[in-house]
Each structure stands twice: as C-alpha cells, then as structure tokens.
Amino acid sequence: MKNLLILTERIPFRRILTKNVKVGTNFKTQRCLASLVQKDARKNAEIDFTAEKYTHLQRNPNFSELTQEDISFFQKILPSNCLIIDKQDDLLPYNIDWMRKYRGKSRLVAKPQTTEQVSRLIEYCNGRKLAVVPQGGNTGLVGGGVPVFDEIIISTNNLNKIRSFDPLSGSLVCDSGCILENLDNYLAEQGYVMPLDLGAKGSCQIGGNVATNAGGLRFLRYGSLHGNVLGLEAVLPDGTILDNLATLRKDNTGYDLKQLFIGSEGTLGIVTGVSIQTPRRPKAVNVALVGLSSFENVQDAFIKAKEELSEILSAFEFWDASAVKLIKDHLVQGSRFPLEDNYPFYVLVESSGSNKVHDDEKLLCFLENLLEKDIAKNAIVAQDETQFRTIWSIREGIPEACSKAGSVYKYDVSMPLEFLYKMVEDVRCRFTDAGLYGEDLAVNSITGYGHVGDGNLHLNISAKSYAPEITALIEPWIYEWIEKHKGSISAEHGLGLMKAKYLGFSKSKSMIDMMKKIKQIVDPNGIMNPYKFISD
C-alpha cells in the first residue's frame, strides 16, 4: 500500500479518468496506418517474390491463367474503378503483405460493391479454375491475405456499408469490408462497443477479423468471435450465397455452419456480411501498471484479479524486463517510464465497468492487496487519459521496440498458463548453450509478453540479422516444444502461408483429415486461397 501511494504521488498520477476515454486505445493503430500510407512503390518493388524465395512452392498446374476473355467478363460485371488490371504500381499494395515478407504476382484485383457481384465473380473463377485470394485490410501477419503466384485478388474494400443496428439488442449487421475502428466509432455514438479491438483496427476489416478469428485486446472480457458473431453472409466457390445473417442470440436449427467460416482464412469462401452481438460501452475504464518479481507472482496476481475484479476485469497483459529494456533503449526516455525501479515482470490491468466509483474502489483494493501480500512490488493507476494512453502505449510499443533492436523472429502461441513463460526461459537457455545469446552476439534480445488472461504469449527473438543457424535453432524445436506442452502454434494470427506446413503440431491427423474433407466438398477445385494451410 505504501509503494502504491508513494508512486501515485510522485508521478503524479491523479485519480480522475475522463468518462469518454476509449477502451484499450493504443497508438500502434496510427503508426500502422501511417506506414501503410507511406508505402514506397520503389521499395516495394525490391521485395522478393514469394514464389522465388520459397522454392518448395509450386504453382498448381490445374489452375488456369488469366486470359483477355476473362478480363472482358470481369469488365462486364464491375465498373472500371473497381478493377485493377496489369498496372504494376497499383497492384503492388495488394500483392505485398503488411509485413513486406510475402509478394505475389497477381495481375488483377477485383473490388466488388455488392454480394451479388462477389457471387458472379467467384462462380466464374470456379468454372474457369482461376485461383482466388480474398483480401480485407491486408493487415495479416502470416501471409494469408496475399497471393503466392498469380491468384486473382478479390478485395472487400468496396463492401463497406453498415446495414443495420438494433439499439435494443445491440446486434450490428454490416458489410465485411467495414473497418473495425469505423464500426467502433459508429457504436460509440449509440453507447455500444465492438467486442474486439486490435492494434490494426484502423485498417483491418470485420470480414478479415471473422475469417481469421481475430483475438486481440478485449478477448478476456468479451470472448471469441465464435461466441459473438450472430450470423454471416458468405459466398461459396460455386457462387452460392450462404445467407445466415441472423441477428438472433439463440438459434438451434441444424449445424452452426457460420462457425466453419470463422477462422477458415478464406479457404472456404468469401465473407460478405457479418452480424455481431455488441455489448454496452463501459462508462468507466481504469488501467494500472504493476511491477512484480516472478512469473509465479504474475499468475498469482491473475488469480486475484479474476477473484476481486471479476466482472470488470477487461485486460491482463504482461511483459518481461527484457521488453522494458528495449522500450527504454528505443522508444521512451527512462525518466518518462511510469515506474522508476526495474522489475523482472510487469502487468497491465484494465477494468471496464458501468460505475466509476465502484470500479475505482475495486481496483485500488485489488492493488493494495497485491502489495500487502507481496505479490506485487509496485503499482500505479492512470489518473487521466494521457496516463491511460501512456501505460497502454508501453504494452503496444513492445513489438516496435523489438523491431528496432534488430531482425525479429516472431511467434504467437498459446498454452496452459503455467508453461507460458517457461517457453521464453527455455529459448534463452537454448541460445545461451549455443553461445549465440548476449549483448554483442547474434541474438541480442529474447522477449516475452502477451495476454495472460488468454494464455497467449508473443515471443520475439531479436537478432543482428536473419540467419539460417538461428532459424535452425528455433524451428522445428519450438513447435515440438509447444506440442509437448499442449499448446497451439498459432493463438490468434492464424496459419496462412507462414505456418501452413506446421498444422500437424497442433491438430491430429484425424482432425486434419476431416478439415480436408470439408474443404473438398465446399471447394472441390481448390480455388479458394490456395497454397495456404489446407492445400496439399
């Protein structure tokens, strides 16, 4: 309690949070957008083609190549401003992923404005065996949303209308190309909130969120899209419009087919409309930053948070000392860091509720208990929106700080909480044993952070440069480690192209067989997003 008060006075963080502070707002969004806008065509043109970089990938000879006849057909269906054909500079932002790691060779981007247009496009492509990549905001991290070879890109950019919102039930129905942040801003005016929030919210689209089963910052509070999506409209490869755009919370009439599309990464069809359950927007949001001595303490603090904050707990994020070192080295002046002393672990605790006074009392009581029981060494509560943003920006700045430290090997995994940090320690041991880990060695930083509440770890390994001996030390060892500890090789990013061949580490042969059978009946020609996780 003493520590809490002293620090609160020193910073000085006052006790008043503005009512309209945005939940889990972060600054990465703006940076993401800026970097997207600033894309330099010349620089993009220097990125290697995926097909040439990953030589094990072969173009499927069953797929047709685009002809003038095909182009004429597309021109009949879509107005000219909805097509990009053979214009290299214009095609580049669609052929290259956000990480600039993958680059396809597509000659054509189609941007339909209606579901019917999507249907006619896909039906034609299927008949002609022209392969297709659905693309939303192109913010994916595993190369799932860009072509590998010459697949046609069907972009949902022009499907961007809100269809309806019911303030009684909170159900929102919209086109799949609506940008997440726009939807959240629209809902804010109605007193509601989107049940998901991501760093990429300024660019990512709800259709892409659904297709990749995006997790993000509000997952702990509102759960997964499997629970929040009420209905979908999707176009199947044969052009069928699967109309399941219900706004009902309960509907037990047959198999819940929409669930198959949630997380299917565009391999079964294109999501064109989404119906989603939205909760009331919290009136009070608090955030605290806590310093702790061990990962056991992090776990204890999480148990306490579930017990004491319970229904108002909306985020429980952790990171290690290594992350803070990188942030201080590259992003924030040490003196501006909210906690002065260094701790092995840090936790960000956010509460969201309907009554500011009640929430303040619960949060302060929780923090005092942590300090009194010696679970935490130090704690601080944001007192205004600036402080709120400062604390969140530390958490959100970690990926960027890692990138500034060198070339980053990124892993997004989930596993039972007790093993979450052990993985980071084991990776450090492995690189230490190999004599590669240290300030002036090949790998200078191994950082662990993530969503404790969701058992979701982000492991970032910063190296002087990408090197085969480093990769060889990590893979497949890390996937075997995850399999052994009953984890998932992809918690929230999906498989895409990057992890396509590692599916077997997280799913059994019988499950993969069943997935393939489903893929086969829905997309017998395999035109939907080929070469990605479910392709042979």
Add this chain to the structure above:
Amino acid sequence: MKNLLILTERIPFRRILTKNVKVGTNFKTQRCLASLVQKDARKNAEIDFTAEKYTHLQRNPNFSELTQEDISFFQKILPSNCLIIDKQDDLLPYNIDWMRKYRGKSRLVAKPQTTEQVSRLIEYCNGRKLAVVPQGGNTGLVGGGVPVFDEIIISTNNLNKIRSFDPLSGSLVCDSGCILENLDNYLAEQGYVMPLDLGAKGSCQIGGNVATNAGGLRFLRYGSLHGNVLGLEAVLPDGTILDNLATLRKDNTGYDLKQLFIGSEGTLGIVTGVSIQTPRRPKAVNVALVGLSSFENVQDAFIKAKEELSEILSAFEFWDASAVKLIKDHLVQGSRFPLEDNYPFYVLVESSGSNKVHDDEKLLCFLENLLEKDIAKNAIVAQDETQFRTIWSIREGIPEACSKAGSVYKYDVSMPLEFLYKMVEDVRCRFTDAGLYGEDLAVNSITGYGHVGDGNLHLNISAKSYAPEITALIEPWIYEWIEKHKGSISAEHGLGLMKAKYLGFSKSKSMIDMMKKIKQIVDPNGIMNPYKFISD
C-alpha cells in the same frame, strides 16, 4: 421509489442476501428428478410407440436388425452390467423421452465406460449398418434422444469422471456423461461456476448440453457454448476418436471442428469428453421482481438494465398476466405471491457480481429509476435466500402451471425483440377469431414468457385436450409467422424428431444442402441418430 419502499417494507423483504446463495437455483430440477425416479413401468408401457403414432415415419431398410452375433460382440466389449438386452422393463426408461411423448423399440442399451469402448461399439455398428441413438440424461424436449424404431441406444451414463480442473485458468475437462449439477457443485468448491444452468440440471449431462447447444438461465451473462466450450473429444461413426480436448482459450489452427458438434444433436458422432471455460463464481447475487404495464415497458426496462446493471446483469426474464393467473390458480396461494396487485407484465432481474455493496447500490438505483420514469409500476428485491428462491420459483413454475391448466402446445422460439410478444397477441387473435379461445372454450390459456435478454420466447397454449382443429390452427401458420419475422423455430430446444421437418422455415436451401453434405462425409451410412432433423 415510493412503491418500491412500501412493498419492501410490507412483504417484508430484508436487504441481506447470504453469500453462498446459488446462482439461478430453481426448484424444477428437483421435481424433474422426482418424476424421473417415480416413473411407473406400467404407465410407461401404455405410451404409444412413435413408429405407430407417426405413420409417415418408415424404418430405413438399409439398416440391419440386431442379431445374436451382434449381441455376442457387444458382450465381448462391455461387462454385463453395462448392457441391457431385451429386458423390456429395464429398456423402457431409455426408450421413452422425458415428456412421455415418444417411445422407441430399441432392444439394446450399451453403457460404455471409456472412450475406447465407444469407439469400438460405433465402429462395429457402422460396419454392420446398425443404427444408433446417443443418449445423455434423456431430458430433451423434442424427442431427439430416444430411438424411433429399433436403434441401439448408446448411453453416456457411465462416462462420468471429471478429468481435470485448472484453478488458474478455470478450464474444466470432464467426461460427457457428467451431470451438470454435479459439475457445478464441484466448481462451487473451487470458487468457479458452470457457464450454463438449466431447469433439468439435476439430470442433464454436459455431453447432451453440448450436443444440443443448450442455452438456459445464464446465457445472457456468459453467452453460448460456442464461446465457452474450449475443446471436445468425439467418436465419429467410423470409430475415429476426434481428440480436440484442448484447454486453450485461443487456438487459430484450422477449421474449428468442435463447433460442428455443438448443436448437432448426435447426428455426427458421440461426444465423449468436454473441455469448458468456467468463470469465477459470483460472490453476490440479487434478484428483483418488477410489475409493468406493457411489453414496450419491458423492452425499455431491458435497455435500462443493460445500461445501468451492465456487467452485473445475469438474468432478465419476463412473463405475462396469463402466466401469473395460472400460477395463482394452480401453484401459489394468491396471498403468497410477492406482488399484491396485478400487472400485464412481470420481469425478473438478476444481478451477479463480486461486491455485494456495489451490486445492491446498482440494482436499487436501477429499480428506482424504472419507477421514477414510470417504466415500472412496482418492484421488489429479495432479501434472503428464501425470497430469492420464491421469485425464481415463480418464473420456473410457469411450465408446470400451464400443464395443470390442460394439454399444452409448447413452442420455443427466438426472434428480434420488438416482435417477441406480438406473436403471443397474434396467436390469441387467431384463436379468438376462430371462436376457440376463452375460459370455457377449447383453448383456455395462451401464455408468453421467456428470456428477454436472449430474444427467446416460450409460448404455451393450454387446451382442454389435444385436438386436430387446434393443431391445424397453429401449424404451419406459426412457423410461417416466425419465418416472416426472421425468427428461429427452435431457440434452445433443438429440432430432434418433433421439428425435423420444419428446418426449412429457419434455414435456407443452400444451408441445408451444406449440412447434408457434411452429414454425408462424416456419416455416409447415416447410422447416427436417424429419422431426426438431418435425415432424408
């Protein structure tokens, strides 16, 4: 406010709730169990066989009939106390559904003790084309869990072990035959709670809950099983054990196959194990009873509840004056009914949270606002466990009160909230116009109640006796009405045999086609729960 205080004093309901009061506890459970136990074999033997009552149903000639060789095989796999063979009295409780509406002719019940036994059983049945009905607690309301002809019953009664519980993450892993109430009691000791609760919790099994995507009383707070189930273990018709019993909150590796089994009603395989996310058990639970003048007021009160109670709102149930009349006529002495005056509508509001003082303040403030704004006419808050149970028992007594008024036609539907009660009014008009609705007429009571928060209406039509002219007035008119208002013909009960042929009213042809294709690849011989919703 005046009304609230006056009534609070008069009843007299004090302000103290015991900490350990059970959430949403109800009394139907015990009555259900009692009636199950007291089943009279002679009375059961008088129930008509489904095959003879519903003459449009024909036994599928592709299915084999049970031979002595088959029996010998089963006797090799299972100990004798896990088999019931040709003993009519012992078979009866498995052949007859809880409603005593359906009666099958199965000669054999198998009660495997392990997943491997289930696998061997089903693989054999599939090879021999012996049809199978999976059966859990046999508490279903649509005839989905009992045989129609001579299907073999595979009961999950002996799969009843809790496999693991992680107090850090709250993930529970158990056999599918565990009884819901037992799981909840187990979790209570650990400070956790099952995210679902049903009237039948004393008998129903978690595997059946998953297979039917059970909704129930905590749905508003914790959402659907599609969001709460973390993993499943299921045996497919070919004997494959689909092992997806993960405890991870996030796992984006391929299609989420477990979702297909949630709500599949035993037509794809048998669920043998369930992994489920459980929340912290609320420390404080309050319940209030509110009297209102119109269904518009009910809707306004719901909007207010979402706004003011927000994260602590755990139930919002409504019923009409007709329900109260039946309760007073058949179950509760008028003088013992908590609200003295009569109102056209009643609402039960429950809050569950982590801080009693905060929750009391929120609930009382909410109720005072309702009264001040004239949204509610009267309100009362339970002050101890007895009063808590009294209020819940009114809501839970409605089905029984309806049954006492005569033969009941039951409909469980969901639709956009604005139309929820219009359906009841339209049904009343229809029967009034036909000259059949009135105290001494064929239909004496038409009652609407249900889960407002989930858009879920239970419509009960009490008649002097079941009669073809009444049925003809209701069906298919009611299903067309639901289709027109974008509702679902089954909100939470499922389709089973009862609603099998009406699926087309809630799902499009393309969706049913896709369901059938999935059924075909998983169960090509169609042995799993035949004659139910997905059979031709």
